Amino acid sequence: MKNKTLIFTLFISMIAVLSSCNTPSADEFFQRTVLNTNILHDFAQESFTRTLTATMVTHQGLPAGQDQQNQAQQIVEAKIAYIEQTISRIEDMTPPDDDAGAIKGKALALYHYVLPVYKKEYMDIATRCDNKEDPEAIEQLAFALEEKYGEGFENLYLDVLDLGKAYAEKHNLNVKFGN
Template identity: 40%
Template sequence: MKKTIASLLVLCWLFLLAACNTATPENYFDRAVLNTNLFNDFASDHFTNMLVAYTVKHEGVQQQNITATKVVENDVLSIEKALHDVKALPETDETKEMLQTSIALHEYVLPVYKNEYMALAKLCDNGASKEEIAAKGQEINSKYAKRFEEQSEKLMNLGKAYAKAHNINVNWGN
């Protein structure tokens, strides 16, 4: 009797574990496509301007309790988690290209945040001139924007097709 109960408990645990690992079409879409909104300002003047805004002082007092460096550190952590979540999804014939494109996009932006954007954030936090900050921001934009836009567009097209095939209601902002 004890073996039967133990076997039943193990079997229930395995079913529960399998149920928790089942990825729905919405999970695939959310993790692979929607989570790239975390870095939709990548390689743009908007992101540079946002970092500068965190370091603006009025009458010698910094208005924010957060530094530009902390913003970039938080972005890095968020992107790393999102990348981990995408990689955790099992590939299927239907999702393979979308997942691989999403992973490639995450892996493209992550080192830029860790290196170039971190350097830009430090310039902002250390009171560099507007010209120096703008030049660094423009350098990042010029170096990375084109490929980022190409990869993002590819992922969005794959995501649109996937969402349509699975009746996932998405507002694409059009």
């Protein structure tokens, strides 16, 4: 009987240790859910379109073979990969408290909102940039994207930041938010 009790106690202890390993500190949680949203700062913004269209410029004087192909697509693919990795990491986290649960939900909603846009619309724009298609047509597509998704993105983004500010203050995290 003593053996069974000991084994049971060890089993419960192992479960507690394993589950606590996935619960980040308040600071780690904040960094992963709120600070990582900085990667999205140029979503549905003219600045991201400029980044993509800048790849259309041919640079004179580069040695043969140095002119990279699909530069704009690589930029979008890098964003997609980072967003997918961040979603996975957030989903795998156990929120350290109730406030964190709300932030987790809002952060996931934000990332899930932008991911399909990067995969479809932004990848289409990037492909057009890499194919050096008409810059005016590309600008029109980008403007339509900004009009369609800009307000929804901003609302979700501000929700995450507002919750993040309150969370940082409550947990005495040394964070400064820009205007």
